[in-house]
Amino acid sequence: MTTLRVGLVGYYGWGNYGDEFFKDVLETELKDCRFRVLHDLGPKGELILDNLQANIADVDVIMIGGGDLVIPFSLSTLYWRPEFLAKPVVIYGVGVPKWGGYNADVVLKMREFFQHPSVKKITARDQESAEWISQHLKPTAPVECAPDIVCAYTHEYVAPRDRTFGVVLRHQQNGVSQEKTRALLDAVRARGFHPRLLMLATGRTLADDFDTVARLDLGNADIVIRDNLASLTDELISCDRVASMKFHGCVVAMTHGVPCLALSSANKFKNFYAELGKQAWVSSLADAALETKLDAFLDAPRMAFPPSIREHAREGLAALRQDLGDAAGGTVKHARGERAVGH
Numbered sequence: 575m576t577t578l579r580v581g582l583v584g585y586y587g588w589g590n591y592g593d594e595f596f597k598d599v600l601e602t603e604l605k606d607c608r609f610r611v612l613h614d615l616g617p618k619g620e621l622i623l624d625n626l627q628a629n630i631a632d633v634d635v636i637m638i639g640g641g642d643l644v645i646p647f648s649l650s651t652l653y654w655r656p657e658f659l660a661k662p663v664v665i666y667g668v669g670v671p672k673w674g675g676y677n678a679d680v681v682l683k684m685r686e687f688f689q690h691p692s693v694k695k696i697t698a699r700d701q702e703s704a705e706w707i708s709q710h711l712k713p714t715a716p717v718e719c720a721p722d723i724v725c726a727y728t729h730e731y732v733a734p735r736d737r738t739f740g741v742v743l744r745h746q747q748n749g750v751s752q753e754k755t756r757a758l759l760d761a762v763r764a765r766g767f768h769p770r771l772l773m774l775a776t777g778r779t780l781a782d783d784f785d786t787v788a789r790l791d792l793g794n795a796d797i798v799i800r801d802n803l804a805s806l807t808d809e810l811i812s813c814d815r816v817a818s819m820k821f822h823g824c825v826v827a828m829t830h831g832v833p834c835l836a837l838s839s840a841n842k843f844k845n846f847y848a849e850l851g852k853q854a855w856v857s858s859l860a861d862a863a864l865e866t867k868l869d870a871f872l873d874a875p876r877m878a879f880p881p882s883i884r885e886h887a888r889e890g891l892a893a894l895r896q897d898l899g900d901a902a903g904g905t906v907k908h909a910r911g912e913r914a915v916g917h
Contacts, residue, residue, distance in 0.1 A: 583652065621652060664897050720887060757865075758817065
């Protein structure tokens with residue numbers, strides 16, 4: 575079978591846990607594809623596009639995704655470049671963050687890209703995002719929905735550490751509240767748990783996240799740093815409980831039966847937890863009810879992740895492989911598992 579050369583566009587290479595996980599899952603599940611990230615990075619993580627056209631020329635089809643790349647309030651200098659339209663494009667696993675509002679000029683620019691005939695298929699990672707794309711970008715290609723790419727992943731069993739509470743923070747432009755973070759950790763300690771600060775990143779993102787945590791006076795807490803996805807995941811799913819600002823900290827914990835309190839009420843958290851029937855586990859450091867939610871959360875048993883969601887995610891990846899092959903003129907066929915969204 576001829577290897578399909580797929581150009582990847584997304585937040586790849588900077589060491590963010592979820593984005594690097596996308597690439598890992600794609601390479602593991604779609605073994606007859608050769609993925610290459612189309613952009614380059616400089617020694618300090620700066621975006622370099624000097625070789626972009628040559629890199630595009632060397633692939634059969636382009637995949638844009640996953641993650642919250644369809645940003646209604648800010649036009650990325652990477653994701654929706656017209657150069658990508660020189661090849662067939664499949665958009666997969668994307669979400670729409672709405673916390674920053676709506677900029678009509680930005681949406682118009684994205685609409686021009688999404689309506690181009692080179693865009694062959696669009697799959698969002700939740701129904702709300704699929705509906706937003708259909709309504710506001712009005713693409714001519716089909717729009718469908720499948721669970722987040724990482725929901726297809728299963729890690730090897732890791733024995734849980736009893737009474738260990740993993741906390742995942744992230745770099746934020748305005749910083750993370752010292753007072754509210756310390757209050758969370760003190761509440762965790764008061765309930766008999768040992769907090770561990772998990773640096774759920776590598777590379778430049780790790781440096782940014784660690785700088786954020788190092789500025790905080792957090793008392794007696796371990797800070798855990800690892801240099802690869804597998805070791806980070808070992809540490810994450812070995813916790814008895816987790817609270818995470820990072821979406822894929824939540825996804826990986828929950829898909830492996832570890833209860834995870836979301837420390838963000840962004841759309842992607844709400845949508846993911848709603849599908850699991852765990853809306854009460856969505857909070858934030860600024861939530862006045864956080865301590866009340868924490869009590870109920872700590873009393874909950876370890877959960878079983880619904881196998882139907884993992885299976886749907888794997889069906890979505892099988893459909894992605896077919897869509898990539900179809901877009902590139904390939905003939906490989908796979909069983910499809912999809913939910914169509916009407917225009």
